[in-house]
Amino acid sequence: MNKTITIAHGNGGEENNELIKNIFYKHFENEILSKSEDAAVIEEGRLAFTTDSFTVSPLFFPGGDIGKLAVCGTCNDLAMMGAKPKYLTCSVIIEEGFSSRELERIVRSMKKELETNGAMVVSGDTKVVPKGSVDKLFINTTGIGAIEQKGISASALKEGMSILVSRDVGAHGATIFAAREGIELESSLETDCASLYPEVKALMDAGINIVALRDATRGGVAAVLNEWARSSDVCIEIEEENVPVQEQVKGICEMLGFEAVNLANEGTFVLVIDKEDEAKALDVLLQAHETSAVIGRVSMEHQGRVLLNSSWGTKRFLDLPTGELLPRIC
Amino acid sequence: MAELELKNLYDDFRDGKTLKAYARIIAEDAEKLERPINIMEVCGGHTHSIMKFGLPQLMPENINFIHGPGCPVCIMPKERIDHAYVLSQQPDVILVTLGDMIKVPGSNGSLQDARAKGADVRFVYSPMECIKIAQENPDKTVIFFAIGFETTTPMTAVLLNQVIQQDIPNILFHINHVTVPEVMKELIDSRDVHVDSYNNKIDAFLGPSHVSVIAGSKIYEPFPREYGRPVVVSGFEPVDVMEGISMIVKQFVEKRCELEIQYKRVVTEEGNLNAQKLIDTYFDKVSLFRWRGLGNVPDSGLKLKEAFEKYDAEILYKDVLPIAEIEDHKLCICGDILRGMAKPPECTIFGTACKPTTPIGSCMVSSEGACAAYYKYGNLITS
Numbered sequence: 240m241n242k243t244i245t246i247a248h249g250n251g252g253e254e255n256n257e258l259i260k261n262i263f264y265k266h267f268e269n270e271i272l273s274k275s276e277d278a279a280v281i282e283e284g285r286l287a288f289t290t291d292s293f294t295v296s297p298l299f300f301p302g303g304d305i306g307k308l309a310v311c312g313t314c315n316d317l318a319m320m321g322a323k324p325k326y327l328t329c330s331v332i333i334e335e336g337f338s339s340r341e342l343e344r345i346v347r348s349m350k351k352e353l354e355t356n357g358a359m360v361v362s363g364d365t366k367v368v369p370k371g372s373v374d375k376l377f378i379n380t381t382g383i384g385a386i387e388q389k390g391i392s393a394s395a396l397k398e399g400m401s402i403l404v405s406r407d408v409g410a411h412g413a414t415i416f417a418a419r420e421g422i423e424l425e426s427s428l429e430t431d432c433a434s435l436y437p438e439v440k441a442l443m444d445a446g447i448n449i450v451a452l453r454d455a456t457r458g459g460v461a462a463v464l465n466e467w468a469r470s471s472d473v474c475i476e477i478e479e480e481n482v483p484v485q486e487q488v489k490g491i492c493e494m495l496g497f498e499a500v501n502l503a504n505e506g507t508f509v510l511v512i513d514k515e516d517e518a519k520a521l522d523v524l525l526q527a528h529e530t531s532a533v534i535g536r537v538s539m540e541h542q543g544r545v546l547l548n549s550s551w552g553t554k555r556f557l558d559l560p561t562g563e564l565l566p567r568i569c
Numbered sequence: 570m571a572e573l574e575l576k577n578l579y580d581d582f583r584d585g586k587t588l589k590a591y592a593r594i595i596a597e598d599a600e601k602l603e604r605p606i607n608i609m610e611v612c613g614g615h616t617h618s619i620m621k622f623g624l625p626q627l628m629p630e631n632i633n634f635i636h637g638p639g640c641p642v643c644i645m646p647k648e649r650i651d652h653a654y655v656l657s658q659q660p661d662v663i664l665v666t667l668g669d670m671i672k673v674p675g676s677n678g679s680l681q682d683a684r685a686k687g688a689d690v691r692f693v694y695s696p697m698e699c700i701k702i703a704q705e706n707p708d709k710t711v712i713f714f715a716i717g718f719e720t721t722t723p724m725t726a727v728l729l730n731q732v733i734q735q736d737i738p739n740i741l742f743h744i745n746h747v748t749v750p751e752v753m754k755e756l757i758d759s760r761d762v763h764v765d766s767y768n769n770k771i772d773a774f775l776g777p778s779h780v781s782v783i784a785g786s787k788i789y790e791p792f793p794r795e796y797g798r799p800v801v802v803s804g805f806e807p808v809d810v811m812e813g814i815s816m817i818v819k820q821f822v823e824k825r826c827e828l829e830i831q832y833k834r835v836v837t838e839e840g841n842l843n844a845q846k847l848i849d850t851y852f853d854k855v856s857l858f859r860w861r862g863l864g865n866v867p868d869s870g871l872k873l874k875e876a877f878e879k880y881d882a883e884i885l886y887k888d889v890l891p892i893a894e895i896e897d898h899k900l901c902i903c904g905d906i907l908r909g910m911a912k913p914p915e916c917t918i919f920g921t922a923c924k925p926t927t928p929i930g931s932c933m934v935s936s937e938g939a940c941a942a943y944y945k946y947g948n949l950i951t952s
Contacts, residue, residue, distance in 0.1 A: 243685045247672075253926050480585075495694070496668075496936060550585030551592070551807075553623025555946040561925040 252458045252501075252560035275470070276393060277319040277453060278382075284389050287322035289313060290381040296374055298345070300418040302429030303505070306345035309378040310352035311434050311505055315454045318436040319508065321391045321443065322384030324358040330379040332366045337375055345376070355434045358382070388443050395450050396471035401517045402535040403510045405438060406431065406528035407483040408460050412502025413491040428487045433506030438527050442510075447520045451511040454504065458560055461500040463509045464545045465559045475545045477535035477557065485530075501560040511537070582806030583622075591811035592627040598818045605631035607770045608817055609756075609909045611749060612718075612777030613640030613937025614805050620942035622807040624814075632818065635770055635909035638752050638863060639777060641717040641745075642669045642935035643907060646861040647895040649745055650675035653714045655889055656743060656882060657688040663706060664690045665699050666714040667721070669935040674928060676895060696721075696728040703740045712741045712882045719780045719788075722746045722871065723844035726851050729873075729880060741882040744872055747858055749780050750788045751869035756908055757796050759863075770909055773817045775810070776802040778832035785840025786830050793826045804832040851877060859894060861931060862904030903930035906939050913943040920944055 248258045264272065271279045278289035293309045314324035329349070333342070353359060410431040417428060435454060442449060451471075453463045460482070468475045484492075484499040492499050512520050517533055524531035540546060545557040581587070610616055616636045619625065625634055638644050654675045657664040664680065671680040671692050684690040689709070693699065696713055703711040715725040725746065732740045756769055776789050781802045789800040799820045803813030813831040820827060830836050851874060858870025873881045883890065897903060900918050905911035913919050913932065923929040925941055932938035936945075 243682060245681050245685045247681065247926075257926070549623060551588040551622075551627070552585075553626040555621070555623050558945050 250457065250560060252462060254561065277316040280320060285386055287317045287320040287384045287386055289316040290379065291316060292377060292379040294377050297418055298375060300430060301414055303432035304345055304348050305376060305378055306348035307352050307432055308505055309380045310349050311432055313380040313382040314356045314358060315435045317382050317384030318439045319452045319454055320386060321388035321449060322386045324356040324382055324384045324436055326361045326383045327358055328362040328381045329360045330364040332368060332373050332377040334373050334375050335367055335370050352434055356436050388449060391449050391452050393451055393467050393470040396467055396473050396511055396537050398473065398537055398539050399514055400450060400511050400537040401514050401533055402475060403520060403524065403531065403533050404460065404483065405508045405524050405531050407485050407530040408455065408504060408507055409484055409488045409499030409502035411505040413488040416491060431504055431506035435506060435508055441523050442520060445519060445523050447512060447516045449510065449512060452508060454508045456505065457503050459501045459503060460509055461557050462559055464557065468545050469543050472542050474538045474540045474542055475535060476538050477545065477547050479547050480550045481532055481534045483530040483532050500557065582808040584808065587808050588811055591815055595632065595815050595818055596629045598822050599629040599631050601822045602631055605633060606772040606821055607633045607635045608773050608775055608814060609635045609637045609771045610775040611637040611639040611753060613643065613935065614777060615775055615810060616939050616942050617937050618805050618807060618810055620946040624807060624810060636906060636939040637909060638860065638907040639718065639749060640935050640937040642673055643931045643938045644860045645673060645716065645745060645931065646859050647675055648891060648893065651677065652743060652890050653680055654683050655891065656712050656886060657683045657690050659886065661709045663702060663709050663711045664714060665693055665702060665711055667716060668692055670716055673931050673934045696724045699728055699740055700731060700737060703737055707739065710739050710741060712743055714743045716745045718747060718749050719784045722848050723783055726847040729851050730847060741885060742873060742880050743882040746871040747869050752860065752866050753792065755863065755866045771798060773799045775813050776800045778802055778804045778836050781836045781840060783841050783844050786828060786836055786838050789828050793828050797826055799826045800828045802830045802832055802836050862897060862907045898929050901930035903932045906932055913940040
């Protein structure tokens with residue numbers, strides 16, 4: 240591992256995994272943490288517990304803002320363990336000089352998203368630091384949820400199971416790239432940032448046995464699939480043309496040399512279910528997004544790896560993203 | 570409307586049925602060949618496409634892809650990266666470059682490491698963004714570390730043109746632009762040090778289309794004529810590459826040796842004359858430019874003309890820039906890979922000591938590098 244921490248260590252990919260494994264897991268090791276799920280399952284499987292910090296730039300972007308993200312992100316981590324989000328804490332670090340009006344706009348956005356989840360902020364903390372110490376505003380949220388379906392796990396995948404995505408992938412990452420200073424693109428693209436508990440609840444209410452569930456945040460769908468393939472020691476085979484990607488996202492990926500499956504999402508999850516539940520689950524997902532799709536299946540061809548099949552009969556591996564996402568040179 | 574056009578730009582060029590049809594045509598023609606042929610795609614962009622879309626899996630056994638030196642990051646010698654690193658450490662300097670360049674390891678680390686230690690290093694999507702950075706930081710000097718082949722050179726020339734016209738006082742240039750035909754000649758002309766003979770494996774070239782959009786297809790004329798190597802100037806989409814390969818195979822079947830253009834929708838014989846004029850206004854050839862892994866290649870580099878020396882960071886900062894040439898890691902075979910003499914999996918440190926997260930050779934750094942493409946897309950499937 241490099242001697243200094245670089246931006247690449249926060250990419251949700253290979254370097255990020257190394258950092259977590261070699262420093263945090265090494266010292267904090269315990270049975271709950273080492274399961275490496277979206278949220279820790281505690282109190283004999285009754286509660287899910289998680290935390291996340293939000294440092295997005297810009298703070299406001301098409302379809303969302305840092306406040307919406309801070310609630311969605313933590314509530315979604317709980318929902319991904321089959322839990323209903325209940326109680327959140329909210330801790331903010333503010334750079335001096337920040338506008339109180341913008342702060343209120345962000346907090347109002349948080350409140351709206353809490354209502355969607357039926358959750359509330361029950362404790363918090365505020366720090367103001369000298370100019371230059373943080374980039375405008377960082378938010379940390381921690382959440383507790385009540386588990387409604389037990390046994391959802393990254394290590395439960397078995398041969399023949401189906402892989403689904405809840406909607407088209409890469410919209411958040413592409414929106415943030417387009418909104419960042421320096422890329423002036425005319426685009427009506429919006430982030431997918433949304434609370435996922437309602438969709439998870441609909442799946443549970445329909446009686447679907449959810450095997451694994453994960454929102455594809457940093458590192459995108461590629462990171463989730465790779466983690467599952469490793470945790471369950473199986474191969475995940477994806478039909479590339481079945482992966483739904485909006486045309487605008489494809490356009491940004493083409494221009495900058497990215498792949499949509501590596502881009503971050505904030506309201507898109509990947510789901511593993513038994514083959515026989517496939518049609519029913521897709522029905523439920525399609526009610527929320529018409530782009531939901533079955534994208535692949537679990538096989539044993541290259542255990543621990545993700546295989547991408549093209550429509551012209553070639554295969555390639557889909558690896559964990561590495562490094563900072565940088566545009567190609569030419 | 571704009572979105573519709575964007576979609577049209579690539580959709581048909583990735584069509585599965587068309588790709589399969591080309592694979593059949595190539596296979597049928599390849600049966601008529603008297604010997605196997607090795608086709609070098611000069612450009613890293615082609616290497617990336619070929620590996621990403623799994624095209625070697627569609628080739629008959631007697632058609633081989635060999636990978637060329639056309640990646641601006643891969644061919645940058647360590648001492649030039651050290652220049653960038655040293656410049657980023659100078660007081661009140663903002664060092665600006667393109668994409669992957671910030672990941673390449675120099676002797677003291679990469680530009681990414683320099684940034685983590687506090688240097689102001691930025692990457693841009695277009696060199697023109699330097700103007701905004703310079704205007705927002707009037708007390709700082711913005712140094713644009715310019716890299717790339719014929720494709721990116723005009724952008725540097727346009728930036729310098731704007732700097733002069735708008736009289737922007739705080740933008741300097743460190744020029745590392747190189748040219749494609751000269752290195753192609755070098756690959757054919759140079760003796761292989763391992764066996765001391767001219768045993769390059771190149772039978773034909775797939776020429777990069779974006780280079781010819783600027784410089785025209787005419788730059789490849791000497792290759793069929795003087796070197797007996799056909800060249801097909803091809804686009805980067807998989808259907809383009811497959812059509813380009815098919816055109817090359819047909820030349821061998823029909824015993825022709827010509828320069829042809831597959832990418833006729835944009836490339837002309839003459840190229841973009843305005844861009845060429847702008848390059849000629851600001852740049853001179855340097856007699857020798859050292860390429861990583863390939864050594865000195867005559868007439869392959871560019872520098873700012875004497876009249877524009879006051880914008881040249883390499884001259885203004887010459888007292889602090891290191892001059893010694895630095896050899897590659899002794900286990901790294903990037904040089905052989907860039908010459909098309911070896912494929913990445915033949916390297917003993919490929920995928921073990923040398924990975925995209927810990928690159929030892931620069932072919933593993935850039936997404937255009939052959940090693941990174943093999944590692945990312947097909948180290949088990951196609952090797």
